[in-house]
Amino acid sequence: MHHTKIEQIISVIDYIESHLSEKLDLEIISGAMHYSKYHLHRMFTAAVGLTLHDYIQRRRLTEAAKLLVFSEQPILDIALKSGYESQQAFSNIFTAMYKTSPGKYRDNEKFYPLQLKFDFGGNYPMLNSKEASNWNVTFAAENDIPCWMELVRLVIDGFPHLHADEYEAVLRQKIRAKQALILKDGNSAVGAMLFSYQTGAIDFMGVHPLYRKKGIPKAFLEKVMTELLNGKEISITTFREGDKADTGHRREIQDLGFAEAELLIEFGYPTQRFVLNREEQNHGK
Numbered sequence: 001m002h003h004t005k006i007e008q009i010i011s012v013i014d015y016i017e018s019h020l021s022e023k024l025d026l027e028i029i030s031g032a033m034h035y036s037k038y039h040l041h042r043m044f045t046a047a048v049g050l051t052l053h054d055y056i057q058r059r060r061l062t063e064a065a066k067l068l069v070f071s072e073q074p075i076l077d078i079a080l081k082s083g084y085e086s087q088q089a090f091s092n093i094f095t096a097m098y099k100t101s102p103g104k105y106r107d108n109e110k111f112y113p114l115q116l117k118f119d120f121g122g123n124y125p126m127l128n129s130k131e132a133s134n135w136n137v138t139f140a141a142e143n144d145i146p147c148w149m150e151l152v153r154l155v156i157d158g159f160p161h162l163h164a165d166e167y168e169a170v171l172r173q174k175i176r177a178k179q180a181l182i183l184k185d186g187n188s189a190v191g192a193m194l195f196s197y198q199t200g201a202i203d204f205m206g207v208h209p210l211y212r213k214k215g216i217p218k219a220f221l222e223k224v225m226t227e228l229l230n231g232k233e234i235s236i237t238t239f240r241e242g243d244k245a246d247t248g249h250r251r252e253i254q255d256l257g258f259a260e261a262e263l264l265i266e267f268g269y270p271t272q273r274f275v276l277n278r279e280e281q282n283h284g285k
Contacts (some may be wrong), residue, residue, distance in 0.1 A: 006120050008033075009047045013118050014042070016056060021081050024056050048118055049209045050157075050247055058115030058157065061097055064089055064090070065119060065126060068102055069111040078177070096244040099160075100203050103178040112161050116153050116246065120210070126185045127210060135219040138192070140182040146187065151189040155206035158238070158249045170194070174203075181220060191216040194226055200232035217256055221276070222272050234276040237264060241272070 012033055016024065029052065030040045044052050060082045067078045079090030079102075094102050097114055140148060149168060156162055174180040175193050183191035190211045194204040202224070207216045213222070224234065238253050240263060241248035250272075254260075258274035 005043060006047070008035075009122055010119075011172060012044060013120075016052075019116055019239070020056075020060055023083070026052055047120075047210060048117075049212055051240075054247065055118075057093070057116065058097070058180075059117065060113050061094060062113040063103060064094065065098065065113070066111055068106040069109055072262055075106075076103070079114055110163075111270060112163055113156055113263050118154060118209070119150070123208060124185050124190070126190075133269075135183055135191070135216060137181050137183050137219055137223045139178050139193070140171075140180040142172070142175060144182050144184075145171060145175075147184070147187060147189040148192055149178075151206055151208060154209060157205070157245075157247050158206070160239075160245065160269040161273075170203075183219070183225060185211075191220060193220045193224070195229065197229070200229050200234050202234065202236040205236065216258060217252070221256060227277075235261065236276075237266060237271045237273050239272070240270050243270070279285065 012029065013031060015029060026041060028038050030037045033040065035043075041052065044055075048055055050058070064082045067073055068075070073081075075090075076087045079087045081112060081171070082090060084090035084093075089124050091102055094105070098105055100108070108123075145168065148171065149164065152164070153168065171180060171194070177197075179195055179197060181193045181195070182189055188208070190208040192204065192206050194203060195202050205217060205220060221234075236258060238249045241250065243250075253274050257277050259277045261273040261275045263270070263272050
């Protein structure tokens with residue numbers, strides 16, 4: 001994706017952020033930005049990995065969740081501010097995404113985002129390279145934490161109940177224990193993985209949205225399979241089937257050769273464990 005296209009996406013995202021509490025749809029945004037609806041839809045979805053509608057909905061619900069926890073505004077006011085015509089309509093979609101009602105979420109007093117504002121600041125020299133990428137997956141160091149956390153903010157949609165401060169503390173421990181892998185393009189983290197030598201679990205795997213189709217998860221898996229977790233059962237957890245909050249993570253994990261295992265509840269959130277089918281991996285090479 002060329003630099004000018006990234007700049008166009010940044011302009012669209014800035015426009016959305018400035019008008020989150022107003023009526024927003026593809027027609028309105030394409031008119032304001034002077035793009036055709038088709039061009040805008042294709043360009044936005046290719047870069048962000050979500051449709052405009054899904055991105056706006058998730059951003060609004062995230063801001064609503066913030067108001068539920070950090071303000072005393074009535075739920076109806078928050079619903080209207082979030083673009084919903086009734087408290088019931090807001091409550092239905094909020095519950096589908098957060099797995100709890102707005103009232104209970106407020107009582108719990110713990111905010112976590114469904115979707116943060118996309119920030120594509122950074123330099124991506126390998127993005128437009130015509131040559132096949134030779135991804136150099138390495139152990140992360142302490143000085144990688146800022147760019148790692150930038151990546152986490154971009155992929156947070158895949159990790160229910162991820163709290164940045166708690167996550168960063170775990171990341172520091174994992175870096176010291178040599179259980180944190182990173183892939184960088186220039187100074188930007190474009191892939192990251194936390195894993196456990198003890199359990200064979202992949203605790204976190206994130207890929208920069210602009211690099212989604214570059215084979216990065218496979219490069220990480222090959223690294224852990226052949227060098228780090230050889231002989232161990234490798235597992236990962238993600239959304240359950242039919243979860244409206246899933247933006248495609250289940251499908252991506254299955255495409256990598258993981259098979260469904262048991263259903264779990266993690267931090268009060270319904271998830272499912274997947275186990276890597278090594279036979280399938282070996283045939284796929």
